[in-house]
Amino acid sequence: MLQKWHKGMAAAAVVALLMSGCGQKPAPQGTGATPPATSSQGSGGGNTQGTAPQTPAQPQEKQLKIKAYYSDDKLENLVEKEVSFAYKQDQDKYAAALQALTVSNDPKAVPLFKGFTFKSVVFKDGALTIDLSMSPESRLGAGGEEMLLRALQKTLFQFNEVQTFDVLLDGKKVESLMGHMDLPHPFKRGQN
Numbered sequence: 001m002l003q004k005w006h007k008g009m010a011a012a013a014v015v016a017l018l019m020s021g022c023g024q025k026p027a028p029q030g031t032g033a034t035p036p037a038t039s040s041q042g043s044g045g046g047n048t049q050g051t052a053p054q055t056p057a058q059p060q061e062k063q064l065k066i067k068a069y070y071s072d073d074k075l076e077n078l079v080e081k082e083v084s085f086a087y088k089q090d091q092d093k094y095a096a097a098l099q100a101l102t103v104s105n106d107p108k109a110v111p112l113f114k115g116f117t118f119k120s121v122v123f124k125d126g127a128l129t130i131d132l133s134m135s136p137e138s139r140l141g142a143g144g145e146e147m148l149l150r151a152l153q154k155t156l157f158q159f160n161e162v163q164t165f166d167v168l169l170d171g172k173k174v175e176s177l178m179g180h181m182d183l184p185h186p187f188k189r190g191q192n
Contacts (some may be wrong), residue, residue, distance in 0.1 A: 019103035060183060061086045062092055066158050068100045070109035075144055079109045084100050094128055095121040097155055112148040114138060126163035128156060142180035149181055157189055164188050
């Protein structure tokens, strides 16, 4: 009789342990185990659906093709080249377009912006503000500076949303980048 009683108590203890969950901890994320669902008939408020918060999705990389402008090898005429680049957010496409002006793998298309660093490019309400710096070797003569400014206008005004852009040199509005051509503050669409 005592043996039956011990077996009955042991079975009851096992059932009680199984029903209480035995102090189980929730399974860590990514193990494939699903957390227990919560009741949707709670006391109100909070996440009652039993779903884990979702992490924000990383923006997908977008591709863009534009015309970029360089000089010919004699520094006499603008050369138009189609370039492609990738960017993640719309704000990044302007900086990527400007960066495309600094390099060329075609010996007949010389980058006018070689030696330039674009420190910041900010777009807001149709206006683009570009803060750049230039190395001493990036200085050009009057004809080169004029081509550089035309290349900048032609490149940036391909973006329909850009109505104006302003160029700052090391954070300051300057009268001229290289001392030859006046620098408007800002450049306006349709302005020559």
